[in-house]
Amino acid sequence: MFLKYRSGTSKAFLNGLRTLFWISTRFVNPDMNLEMDVFVGNTTLIDEEVYQLWLDGYSVDNAVAKREQTGVTGCFVDLLLSDTMDQYRVFYRLERLLQSPDKLSNQLLFQIPPSMQSVLFERYYNFDEAFVRELLGKKLSKGTKKDLDDISIKAGVSLRSCRRQFDNFKRVFKVVEEMKGSLVENVQQHFLLSEKLARDYSAIVFFANNRFETGKKKLLYLTFDDFAFCAEQLIRSWTLGAAGSVADDMDVDLDREFLQELKDLKVLISDKDLLDQHKSLVCLGVRGKMSTHCDIEGNFKGLSRGLVNIATKLMHSKDVRDFFIDLVEKFIEPCKSDHWSSEDVQLFLLQYTGSAHALGTFRHQVLWERYMVTIKSCILKMYHD
Amino acid sequence: MHGFVEELVVNEDPEYQWIDRIRTPRASNEARQRLISQMSGALQRKLGLKVLEMGGNAVLGYLQCFDLEGETGLVVRAIGTACTLEKLSGALPNILGSPQREPKETANPEEVAVNSQSPGSSSPRKIQTFSFSPPKPSSRHSSSSDTELSLTPKTGVGSGSGSREANPAKTLSRQLTQTPFDQREYPFFTLTSFPPGFLVHVAGVVSARSVKLLDRIYNPAFVGIMGNSRSCKLLDWNSFNSDEPETRDAWWAEIRQEIRSHARALGCHAVIGYSEHTSICEEVCILSASGTAAILNSRLLADASRAPAGDVRSWPGGSERRETENGRSAPRDGTGPEDSLPQSCCICHVPYDELNLPFPMQLAQCASCHLNKVPDVLFTTIELPDSLAVIGKGCLIQARLCRQKKKAQGEVNAATISGLLPFMEYELHTQLMSKLKLRGMNALFGLRVHISAGEMMLVGVASATAVFVAALPPPGSVTVAAKTPEPTCEGHLVTLQRHIDEIVARNKQQYKIILPEQVEEAAEPPPEPRRLRVSRSQSESSEEMPDLDLAHGRKDAFVIEIDDADAEEDVHMLLLDTPTPPGFLICNTETVPGVKRLTSNLQMFTAVRMYSLNSSLTAHALNRAFNSLCDNLLKSLFFKLRSMTPCCLCHVNFSVSLPEDEQVQVTVTSLVAACEKDSNKDEAIGRPKTEQLRGYSDSEDPLQFPLELTSEAAPALSPSHSSGSMEGIPGLPSRGAQGTETDSPHLELRQRHRSAPNSSLSLPPPIVELTPLSFVAGHHVNKYLGIINVFFIRETASLREEGGVSGFLHTFLIEVFSMVRAHVLALGGNAVVSYRLKECVFMENLNKNQAQCLVNVSGDAVQVVCESDSEVDLQGASSDLQAFPIMLLWEDSPRVLLSLCHHQHPTDRKHLSCARGCAYICQE
Secondary structure (H helix, E strand, O other), rough: OEEEEEEEOHHHHHHOOOOOHHHOOOOOOOOOEEEEEEEOOOOOOOHHHHHHHHHOOOOHHHEEEEEEEEOOOOHHHHHHHHHHHHHHHHHHHHHHHHHHHHHHHHOOOOOOHHHHHHHHHHHHHHOOOOHHHHHHHOOOOHHHHOOOOHHHHHHOOOHHHHHHHHHHHHHHHHHHHHOOOOOOHHHHHHHOOOOHHHHHHHHHHHHHHOOOOOHHHHOOOOOOOHHHHHHHHHHHHHHHHHHHOOOOOOOOOOHHHHHHHHHHHHHHHHOHHHHHHHHHHHHHHOOOOOOOOOHHHHHHHHHHHHHHHHHOOOHHHHHHHHHHHHHHHHHHHHHHHHOOOOOHHHHHHHHOOOHHOOOOOOOOHHHHHHHHHHHHHHHHHHHOO | EEEEEEEEEEOOOOOOHHHHHHHOHHHHHHHHHHHHHHHHHHHHHHHHHHHHHHHHOEEEEEEEEEEEEOOOOEEEEEEEEEOOOOEEEOOOOOHHHOOOOOOHHOOOHHHHHHHHHHHHOOOOOOOOOOOOOOOOOOHHHHOHHHHHHHHHHOOOOOOOOOOOOOOEEEEEEOOOOOOOOOOOOOOOOOOOOOOOOEEEEEEEEEEEEEEEEEEHHHHHHHHHHHHOOOOOOOHHHHHOOOOHHHHHHHHHHHHHHHHHHHHOOOOOOOOEEEEEEEEEHHHHEEEEEEEEEEEEEEEHHHHOOHHHOOEEEEEEOOOOHHHHHHHHHHHHHHOOOOOOOOHHHHHHHHOHHHHHHHOOOOOOOOOOOOOEEEEEEOOOOOOOOOOOEEEEEEEEEEEEEEOOOOOHHHHHHHHHHHHHHHHHHHHHHHHHHEEEEEEHEEEEEEEEEEEEOOEEEEEEEEEEEEEEEOOOOOOOEEEEOOOOOOOOHHHHHHHHHHHHHHHHHEEEEEEEOOOHHHHHHHHHHOOOEEEEEEOOOOOOOOOOOOOOOOOOOOOEEEEEEEEOOHHHHHHHHHHHHOOOOOOEEEOOOOOOOOOOOOEEEEEEEEEEEEEEOOOOOOOOHHHHHHHHHHHHHHHHHHOOOHHOEEEEEEEEEEEEOOOOOEEEEEEEEEEEEOOOOOOOOHHHHHHHHHHHHHHHHHOHHHHHHHHHHHHHHOOOOOOHHOOOOOOOOOOOOOOOOOOOOOOOHHHHHHHHHHHHHOOOOOOOOOOOOEOOOOOOOOOOEEEEEEEEEEEEEEOOOOOOOOOOHHHHHHHHHHHHHHHHHHHHHHHHOOOOEEEEEEEEEEEEEEEEEEEEEEEEEEEEEEEEEEEHHHOOOHHHHHHHHHOOOHHHHHOOOOOOOOOOOOOOOOOOOOOOOOOHHHHHHHHH
């Protein structure tokens, strides 16, 4: 084969392709010119490798180049090109269906084996952690979409891929936002995703809805997984759904009533007796068990104040947004500066939560439990380098 | 079997009416689509009437073609083989539509009785009766070609029909035919596979071509309408301008006569695997017909209805190895105890005696019986008969040719084309022969020569499946020789020779051709080499009987002589054929010869490529370009399907057309199927369950044995052993989803639920399998639901936006597939067999951003069940009737059924009438 790059042949055709597949060049044989090349199977089979390239936003040319480097050896560029084009055409037509998965499984146009379908969804809705980390907690609005090119550079993900992921987030958000019932289940049902991916999406939706600040410098050390875990904890115990209210079973919004009540916890720091009592109980509980260098006595007041203050401030939605920042600033950083290990932190929090129950005058036991269990698991997840 | 039927309808093409100038393309295309479906409906009805007149009730091997002649009109032609299909007995009318799955569930005592009558033969569920019309003694010696017949056993046995998947418990009885077969006008069969014993001898390919000018037919048109009752006007709005079918009828009659006389010349009285084809370019039309001359078993053709009961034979459905069973059971049939079915090698024996050859050729001793004479090569258009022993595996070989031609008009053009045709055919044949030798094989099956004409060139593609038939002599070595030995090219020749030897050796290894007698063969003194010239100056006229005109002189060594640079190029081209990559088997017959069985369908695809060839090319470069584009297409198929290996590409159908001056469009349709590993050991280890199954049924009912041989395909079982080839099988859902009886809507719903457990919101449409074969691998055909023949025209005025020509066609083909699937689902089926993409005419105007495409697809809608599920099915089959009350509605419509299959499908006559086929299409 004498293959050469040549551009500008059959302009209309090329233009047509360009609009769809961002083709810039074409391979041609001087003797003949391939004008049409179509391969259609009764069953639509997807080459997962090409699919991934498409999802990653590769143009046909780039995808071919990539496949040439990495993939199958011993085949000609024109074969790769023709195969890639065929696949891209299918993807292009599939994309609309992928955006509403319930339609894909119920259409006649493409006969796709069920196993392949789930692969399609799973991959299409998959996202880059670097990208989602940038976007987490941002409002999924047009403004954010305009900033995608910056984000794509920052995250090192191609813009095309970013757009797809952003649109996915937005689509999922729109669908499940007003829905009743479990967030994860809703996502799973409507987008036919695996449980893991559905969980991640719930986290993304939850963050976007409550607009938690995640982009501050202090929070940069946290990964998406950390946040996803925290989101799960928050959803589990702090949302309306978690409260068990039947009327408005929503997983997306925090339980306002609960946040209001949290200000009652203030007594733990405002009441001097209670504070001292609490402190001595905790010190007693952890004595000898924590690393020797830990200065519980000195730090207790600061830490306890930090935690309780976070609780009392949560009634303002602005402070809800700063929840993670506050956790880091008020608790994690002091502990870190005192070189606590995560075991130390765990022990401390266990004692801290538990000993409050022993305080005779402290009446908000249920409230305390609901607050502290979540805080504890969040902190433990976030307590790393 | 009543024989050949044909019909032809002509009408004006709406595309070329004056109104087309003012209406939208969509409206025009809708009119066209409507007209075409009306025409094909009318055609089917007419054909149906003919069949009824003949006393038949079904058409098998139905081939329908559309000739878009342009301004002169639109022709719909159909040919087929009229047959009578009958239920074994009327005792069970309420399950007419439901073939019996197992004898146990059959409440029909007669049927059971029949089973016990033929213990040696296999499938109790598949029973057919063949009763042939009594032979008229006078026919015996009426023509010279019949002399050979007296050699065949006097008392033949009706030995059943040759449907591979023949499953319905219907009897196929051939009623009295009005005329003895070989005296009929056209002793043609469009079927390509036959019951064992039906074929006595196969002589070779016969073909005829004729070039016609379409503008001529204006003249007789007027007269025809006035006086002829056979006028086939459908929509008479403009009858004076449109043409009469008579002219075309006469054309085809001419060609058929020619075919018949060729067959006669070969000493044969019948033509099997017959097909017709046209290629139209402007006003020149090439009509071609081809078939295989053969001698059929006269008993089977014209057997007495004397002893219909005694003739009842049961038929091993799907059994590939059934011939032995039949051979054994034959004597037990009442009619002819002294009769024995012809030996398997008999098919190859020449039908004429040695001294009286119709043409010079070399005969050799039959390698398996050592009694009779066989030719050294055999070219046929039929499927490989199951009874014929082959060595190794078969493979696809293709001869491709592209010839330049001057642009011309009318008569001159026609003359040029007809002048070129013989050369092209000769050349194609030479290529086929050389490639056959290079593969070390000696017979071709499923030969299809496809010549199409364009403005600037003629293109010919001949595809066939090469096999090594054990009975034929092994091909000699291939040597290269220069006409005038020059010292300069001596070294060149040596390398060439070495190259050839390597290829031959590699091919032999790849296709596992191991001859037991190869050693002694080699020890023989080198025979006198036969010279075959490959040169431009060849001027031998070889319009037909292409396989024979080369056969002069000793053939043991096949010499390719190089006498000029051109010829050398040709040789190079031969050698440059891309070898089939490991893991692939490719053929254009239904199954790859030498491969026992296909286990499951993986994918059916259509690939279309259009190239524009550089007009400034020399004749040679053009030829080479064409060759390489076909090659590239194959390569790209191999590449695309690489994940499915090991697999077979079956029924690869190449069709080439020349839509524009320099454009070549190649359309390939094929089925990818998983095939079984050929080692028996594998099987024994890998499928203990199957063995059990077989053992179980053996002990229960010995009749089942041959059937189980094939029904062990059990796709559901194989994932355990087949190396990942079952991954993501797009084929029919095994077992749970659909394998079980899907007749009852409730059941189906449930199954749909089951097949998509994670989408409780919606019911996904069940999977429909399309296959060009006459069966679905690993499945039984449970029920024939009728023919599907649909025509689609799609146009666009926003080509660019749809992704260019490829994008447009891609979408269109996807839609066509899905519409066909939807049709099948609507009929209650889950598969289409004998699927054909007949026509794919693509027109574009890039400047106007427009394109238009016309596609014709056809096939038989069937309902299939997984073979492994046959036990589960017992209840389902009997509830068949309740599930499909609609079928009853069609019972009183004319009982003519058109089946597209090339095989003898014992088709369910009740399910579809012509009228319905038509009405059905009109819904589209």
